[in-house]
Amino acid sequence: DSGVTQTPKHLITATGQRVTLRCSPRSGDLSVYWYQQSLDQGLQFLIQYYNGEERAKGNILERFSAQQFPDLHSELNLSSLELGDSALYFCASSVSGEDEQFFGPGTRLTVL
Amino acid sequence: SQELEQSPQSLIVQEGKNLTINCTSSKTLYGLYWYKQKYGEGLIFLMMLQKGGEEKSHEKITAKLDEKKQQSSLHITASQPSHAGIYLCGAVSDSWGKFQFGAGTQVVVTP
Numbered sequence: 001d002s003g004v005t006q007t008p009k010h011l012i013t014a015t016g017q018r019v020t021l022r023c024s025p026r027s028g029d030l031s032v033y034w035y036q037q038s039l040d041q042g043l044q045f046l047i048q049y050y051n052g053e054e055r056a057k058g059n060i061l062e063r064f065s066a067q068q069f070p071d072l073h074s075e076l077n078l079s080s081l082e083l084g085d086s087a088l089y090f091c092a093s094s095v096s097g098e099d100e101q102f103f104g105p106g107t108r109l110t111v112l
Numbered sequence: 113s114q115e116l117e118q119s120p121q122s123l124i125v126q127e128g129k130n131l132t133i134n135c136t137s138s139k140t141l142y143g144l145y146w147y148k149q150k151y152g153e154g155l156i157f158l159m160m161l162q163k164g165g166e167e168k169s170h171e172k173i174t175a176k177l178d179e180k181k182q183q184s185s186l187h188i189t190a191s192q193p194s195h196a197g198i199y200l201c202g203a204v205s206d207s208w209g210k211f212q213f214g215a216g217t218q219v220v221v222t223p
Contacts, residue, residue, distance in 0.1 A: 004154075
């Protein structure tokens with residue numbers, strides 16, 4: 001157990017809908033990362049936050065948004081969902097944002 | 113941006129045999145991370161290398177970062193069924209801090 005928690009574990013929804021994924025980092029970690037993993041794209045970095053501020057941005061679509069709250073938990077919002085958004089979404093956390101990342105168990109999103 | 117290429121894509125090794133996975137970057141690496149993933153599960157941190165020529169070991173797994181800091185290798189000695197999984201290397205890919213992973217190497221350990 002890495003200490004990073006993600007909810008929900010599984011999510012099934014329909015195209016066009018909006019969902020919110022939640023992540024709680026390890027105690028003491030200030031930085032949170034979001035990743036998308038699919039069979040054809042591999043593990044893709046979406047976005048990183050450090051202490052509430054956006055630090056780095058990767059291949060995140062405009063339909064997706066994220067934020068990190070004062071208590072350091074983070075949410076990833078996915079809207080206007082498409083079939084291709086079906087994937088495993090991972091959250092990771094690290095102490096400083098420049099050290100090793102610890103991954104949560106992931107949220108499996110299925111868009112029908 | 114930096115590309116991380118892993119080789120081989122997959123390998124099958126008999127229990128007790130050694131194996132090596134390589135991770136090559138198109139640019140100088142400023143930090144290289146190795147992770148292991150069981151299918152459908154989260155990644156488990158193995159090791160981080162930062163200095164050219166650095167070598168780290170944990171149990172039967174050794175990782176090295178070459179002097180030029182453009183290639184890393186992960187070596188497993190006397191493989192066991194518990195070593196099966198997908199191994200990924202990762203690094204910060206540009207000055208903006210964007211993190212990138214290689215495509216992964218799937219390891220299968222046979223009896």
